[in-house]
Amino acid sequence: MLLVLLPHELSAQSVAPGSMDLYGLDPLLFNGRYYSFYITKGTIGDPFLQGTGFLKGSVTVRGVNFDNLDLNYDVYNQQLVLKYLNRLGAVNQIIVSDAWLEGFTLDDMHFCLLQNADTTKRIYRVFGSGEITLLRYYSKTLALDNQLSSRNFRFSNLRFENYLRTSSGMRAFKGNRNFVSLFDAGKQPNIRKYLHEKRIRLRKAGDRELTELITYCNQL
Secondary structure (H helix, E strand, C coil): CCEECCCCCCCCEEECHHHHHHHCCCCCCCCCCECCCCCCCCCECCCECCCCCCEEEEEEECCEEEEEEEEEEECCCCEEEEEEECCCCCEEEEECCCCCEEEEEECCEEEEEEEECCCCEEEEEEECCCCCEEEEEEECCEEECCCCCCCCEEECCCEEEEEEEECCEEEEECCHHHHHCCCCCCCHHHHHHHHHHCCCCCCCCCHHHHHHHHHHHHHC
């Protein structure tokens, strides 16, 4: 996959919620379409990363960071949804436009946008920091429930693809052996040993294990 990588570390100007209250909603952030994804009655599951509840997070748009926002990530449609109160006190939900969106956080999870060679963008979760990072692309599918005689649709369980990002680009991997092979031959024995000693299986590794692994790889 040929990708143009957006900068990982951003020098962002921070905007507090009070500033938006005083001067009105900032058009830099509040310029997306209304979120109105229709789900057929009886559909099982949801299109979101971690359920329908909104999480506190931040959004970086054109170098400006907006904090303390109510956000949710629709992985089925690949859209970041922002919930807010308008000037009349009514609850609105809009899609944060990806035209200038550079990244966002949900609780302690960090995400960035990367642009393909054909100018389309994808949202990736970022593990670790430095020259080497691990990126994860989440998705869901929607299909008729496979139970006999069922007429309901069902969202799939959360799916993901893993990528190793370095200064030379991004490369996909699946298991431990594939991951180790992406590094220079001189580093492979140490990484293989680390995975063995920590009993890490990359297909099932938790967030902390992945972050610590990438930190170790950056130290080699």
